Amino acid sequence: MEKFEKITGIAAPMPLVNIDTDMIIPKVFLKTIKRSGLGVNLFDEMRYDRQGNEIPDFVLNKPQYREARILVAGDNFGCGSSREHAPWALADFGIKVIVSTSFADIFFNNCFKNGMLPVILPQDQVDLLMKDAEKGANARMTVDLQAQEITTSDGTVIPFEVDAFKKHCLLNGLDDIGLTLEKATAIDRFETMSAQSRPWV
Amino acid sequence: MSPKTLYDKIWDAHLVDQQDDGTCLLYIDRHLVHEVTSPQAFEGLRLSGRKVRAPEKTIAVPDHNVPTTLDRAKGIENEESRIQVEALDRNARDFGVHYYPVSDIRQGIVHIVGPEQGWTLPGMTVVCGDSHTATHGAFGALAHGIGTSEVEHVLATQTLIQKKSKNMKVEITGRLRPGVTAKDITLSVIGATGTAGGTGHVIEYCGQAIRDLSMEGRMTVCNMAIEGGARAGLIAPDETTFAYVKGRPHAPKGAQWEAAVNWWKTLKSDDGAHWDKVVTLKGEDIAPVVTWGTSPEDVLPITGTVPSPSDFKGGKVEAAQRALDYMGLTPGQKLTDIAIDTVFIGSCTNGRIEDLRAAAAILKGRKIKEGLRAMVVPGSGLVRAQAEEEGIAQIFIDAGFDWRLAGCSMCLAMNPDQLGEYERCASTSNRNFEGRQGYKGRTHLVSPAMAAAAAITGHLTDVREMMAETA
Ligand code: SF4
Numbered sequence: 316m317e318k319f320e321k322i323t324g325i326a327a328p329m330p331l332v333n334i335d336t337d338m339i340i341p342k343v344f345l346k347t348i349k350r351s352g353l354g355v356n357l358f359d360e361m362r363y364d365r366q367g368n369e370i371p372d373f374v375l376n377k378p379q380y381r382e383a384r385i386l387v388a389g390d391n392f393g394c395g396s397s398r399e400h401a402p403w404a405l406a407d408f409g410i411k412v413i414v415s416t417s418f419a420d421i422f423f424n425n426c427f428k429n430g431m432l433p434v435i436l437p438q439d440q441v442d443l444l445m446k447d448a449e450k451g452a453n454a455r456m457t458v459d460l461q462a463q464e465i466t467t468s469d470g471t472v473i474p475f476e477v478d479a480f481k482k483h484c485l486l487n488g489l490d491d492i493g494l495t496l497e498k499a500t501a502i503d504r505f506e507t508m509s510a511q512s513r514p515w516v
Numbered sequence: 517m518s519p520k521t522l523y524d525k526i527w528d529a530h531l532v533d534q535q536d537d538g539t540c541l542l543y544i545d546r547h548l549v550h551e552v553t554s555p556q557a558f559e560g561l562r563l564s565g566r567k568v569r570a571p572e573k574t575i576a577v578p579d580h581n582v583p584t585t586l587d588r589a590k591g592i593e594n595e596e597s598r599i600q601v602e603a604l605d606r607n608a609r610d611f612g613v614h615y616y617p618v619s620d621i622r623q624g625i626v627h628i629v630g631p632e633q634g635w636t637l638p639g640m641t642v643v644c645g646d647s648h649t650a651t652h653g654a655f656g657a658l659a660h661g662i663g664t665s666e667v668e669h670v671l672a673t674q675t676l677i678q679k680k681s682k683n684m685k686v687e688i689t690g691r692l693r694p695g696v697t698a699k700d701i702t703l704s705v706i707g708a709t710g711t712a713g714g715t716g717h718v719i720e721y722c723g724q725a726i727r728d729l730s731m732e733g734r735m736t737v738c739n740m741a742i743e744g745g746a747r748a749g750l751i752a753p754d755e756t757t758f759a760y761v762k763g764r765p766h767a768p769k770g771a772q773w774e775a776a777v778n779w780w781k782t783l784k785s786d787d788g789a790h791w792d793k794v795v796t797l798k799g800e801d802i803a804p805v806v807t808w809g810t811s812p813e814d815v816l817p818i819t820g821t822v823p824s825p826s827d828f829k830g831g832k833v834e835a836a837q838r839a840l841d842y843m844g845l846t847p848g849q850k851l852t853d854i855a856i857d858t859v860f861i862g863s864c865t866n867g868r869i870e871d872l873r874a875a876a877a878i879l880k881g882r883k884i885k886e887g888l889r890a891m892v893v894p895g896s897g898l899v900r901a902q903a904e905e906e907g908i909a910q911i912f913i914d915a916g917f918d919w920r921l922a923g924c925s926m927c928l929a930m931n932p933d934q935l936g937e938y939e940r941c942a943s944t945s946n947r948n949f950e951g952r953q954g955y956k957g958r959t960h961l962v963s964p965a966m967a968a969a970a971a972i973t974g975h976l977t978d979v980r981e982m983m984a985e986t987a
Contacts, residue, residue: 331838332831333711333811337949342930346581346596348555348603350664360951389831391712394745395949397647397661398553417712420681420747421647421661428665478679480539491665492566495673498533498541502569502675505532505543513529515768515776516545516573516640 317430318488322411323457324384327374328448334388335395336422340404353400354407375408379451385412385458387441387448392433393422402429412458414465416441427481428491432460434475444473460486519786521683522752523718526658526783530641532675542678545640546657547670549576549613550626551604552930553645557668558607567611569674574613575635578604579625580930582618584893584920589619597931611671624896624922627651627864631735632896634764638753638780643670648864648946649748650741654734655761656753656783658718661742681747682792684717685785688725690799695980697874698733699866699944699963701725701797702740703805707815709795714746717793720785721751725799731760732870739865740946743812752784806851806976807948807961809839814948818966818978822849842950843958844938851976854960858941859890859971860953861964862920863927866944867895871964872903876911878968878982884916885974891918891933893925915971929954942970 344356362373369376375383386405392415393401402425405413413426414434426433436444447454447467454468460482465473484491495502509516520528533541547570554576561567568574581597582588592598601618608615616623622633627648630636636652642659643649645667652659662676670676686705706713719741726737734751741749758777761767768776803817814836816823824847825836840847845854861867861875872894884890892912894900900922903909913919926933927945935941935957944967945952948959960976969977 330831330834332835333813335811335947335949337947337952341951341955342928345552345930346594346600348559348600350556360955365955389835391715391745394711395647395947397645397649397663399556399645399663399665402663417715419712419745420715421663425663425665428663478539479537480535491677492564492669492672495541495669495675495677499673501533501541502543502673506674509543513639513776513779515637515772 316488316490319411319430319432319460319485321457321459321461322384323455325380325382325452326385326387326444326448326454326456327380327383328445329374329386329388330445332389333391333394336393336398336401337395339393339401340398345398345400350403351407353404354409357404357408382409384409385414385456386410387444388413388415390416392418394419397421399425399429402426402431406431414441414444427485430485430488432458432485434458434465436473436475440473443467443471519788521785521789522656522720522750522783523658523683524789526639526641527680529639538679540678540680541675542641544643544670544674544676545573546630546635546642547574548626548630548642548644548649549574549667550580550644550646551578551600552580553664554607554667555600555603556664557671558611560668561671566672568613568671571612573674574671575630576604576608576613577616577623577626577629578618580924580928582923583931584923584925584933586921588921621897621901624899625864625867625924627739628867628895628899631655632764632898634761634767637761637767637776638757639783643676647742648739651735651739651864653738653741653749654731654751655757656750656780658748658750660747682717683790684714684719684746684793685791685795686719686721687723687794687796688721688799689723689796690725691728692725692799692802695804695965695983696802697963697965698729698736700802700805702737703807703812703815703961704797704802705795706740706744706812707805708797709744711743711811711813712745714741714744717746719744719746719749721749726751727754730870731756732868735868736865740812743946753780804963804966804979806966808843808845808851809836810842810948810950811835811839812946812948812961814839816851818851818976820851822847822851824848852978853975854940855975856940856942856960856970857889858935858939859884859888859967860926860941860943860945861891861967862893862895862925863945864895865946866964867893867899869899869902871944872899872908875964875968876908878965878979879915879972880911882915882972884971888971888974890916890971891920891926893920894922896922926953928952942967942976
């Protein structure tokens with residue numbers, strides 16, 4: 316997995332609440348057996364009309380946000396299905412950081428597995444970042460994972476919390492499976508024990 | 517020992533390792549797999565030369581993409597869907613996991629097949645690359661959805677890296693009134709708590725109204741824990757649970773059965789256990805409900821009227837306006853005046869035999885509204901066979917329903933079963949998101965009985981009025 320350290324980029328505002336995984340990547344694009352290439356279909360039904368033409372009003376179609384790397388979003392981002400295609404599509408488009416007051420659990424976890432950082436902040440701070448994002452292409456924010464800080468375009472610094480283990484894995488680009496396999500003896504031990512206590516499993 | 521919740525107990529029984537920062541490694545007893553979220557995971561195993569650690573605990577079944585028309589033995593027309601199902605065929609064979617192919621009568625929606633075959637048992641940890649894994653919580657199993665990277669992780673290690681969630685209790689006191697079902701309970705809870713109400717929590721459903729439910733009703737309740745934001749829903753196992761499990765193909769037998777039941781009986785929350793959040797609803801207060809918007813929290817009793825965006829605050833104002841525009845509804849409109857084009861009965865929420873019985877009880881001797889499209893998709897081949905045996909299939913057919921083969925079908929419309937643009941559907945599934953059942957399609961979530969009532973009248977209908985007619 317690619318390491319995540321620090322990102323400076325344009326932030327796109329999406330104040331809508333409950334942005335669900337069907338909006339992020341509609342199911343017609345779940346038929347792939349690959350992980351890559353989903354970026355063009357990110358937010359497909361909001362982004363294109365039925366003929367495949369871009370809908371100019373949609374935030375990521377506006378010239379100033381086409382290169383966005385950060386998304387500032389309304390409450391409960393990523394609710395809905397477990398599809399990892401949602402973070403795959405965001406990452407493929409170039410979004411590495413999403414800021415909201417809350418995220419759906421599975422989506423939140425899926426981000427970390429793909430080298431992306433979801434940041435939870437209180438409402439007033441999300442509002443402040445939303446305002447900053449609305450300034451468009453001049454508003455480049457910096458997200459520094461090591462320091463756990465977001466710096467807005469005018470230099471305001473907003474600290475954020477992140478799980479220590481997840482941070483460690485992101486900073487070092489660590490692969491979960493490799494880490495877990497180092498604990499293979501503990502898993503063996505558990506299996507032996509549970510074969511005795513719960514033989515029906 | 518301090519008092520524990522049911523969730524605490526199952527968690528403790530599966531803890532393989534705990535780091536100082538609270539990150540845990542949890543053992544997984546059952547891993548269910550379907551064709552949409554697994555190809556990249558199996559590919560990952562291949563690329564790294566890894567095997568499935570416990571193929572005997574891994575169960576695969578194609579459901580999302582499979583056609584549900586009677587001629588499906590001909591194969592899948594859509595090339596991408598076909599490739600996905602073929603990939604599962606190949607992966608199941610290459611890695612040696614249990615498999616129910618499309619041609620097997622036991623094939624069906626993964627969350628219906630698991631319990632039906634006795635794979636899901638109380639006290640287990642169950643995961644699947646699918647958010648509605650929460651369904652299995654009805655057995656008192658800790659069951660939740662995972663992403664594809666986690667699917668690969670479970671395949672390779674039979675464990676999951678987890679942090680413990682908080683405990684939330686949802687109590688439904690008293691008894692349900694006639695015409696009110698498990699679906700109305702679970703939607704009403706989401707209406708009360710919002711779609712983020714359970715975020716970060718595992719919900720335990722309890723109270724008299726939950727105890728009174730059958731296993732199938734309990735599965736309906738837990739199924740939608742995810743729509744309430746919780747990763748998992750739980751119901752403590754009891755005699756109803758044991759009676760359902762006993763004798764199923766993969767349930768324990770003989771002395772093992774006795775030992776298992778003895779342990780299962782200890783699986784309940786202790787008095788004085790700590791709850792981070794408690795929500796209580798009165799069973800008597802729950803009405804048959806429908807959703808009016810594009811989020812499962814947009815729930816109202818069928819006797820209500822379409823709300824106005826000004827009834828809401830904050831970010832929800834814009835979301836409500838957007839939902840009304842999308843759904844083509846006007847504030848103040850009576851819900852029972854909303855005409856529908858299509859009825860869909862099925863899905864892992866409401867595709868079991870009791871769901872079909874409930875719908876058939878309303879449909880018996882009646883016909884669906886002329887011009888309406890109505891489809892019933894049993895949750896598994898076995899549900900379908902049983903419905904045929906009981907004569908329920910014939911009731912659906914006589915009423916004018918299309919009687920299909922098992923699969924997810926129009927619940928998410930990955931196969932050809934889809935809504936057209938602006939087509940309005942009364943659906944027993946679990947999500948009313950924009951585009952969920954087809955591009956620009958409009959979904960109203962309801963119980964099977966309510967779906968049947970709507971099929972007859974051609975508009976959203978209070979099923980209680982029809983029950984009065986029948987009685
Ligand atoms: S029936 Fe619907 S919700 Fe259930 S697994 Fe299939 S697609 Fe998902």
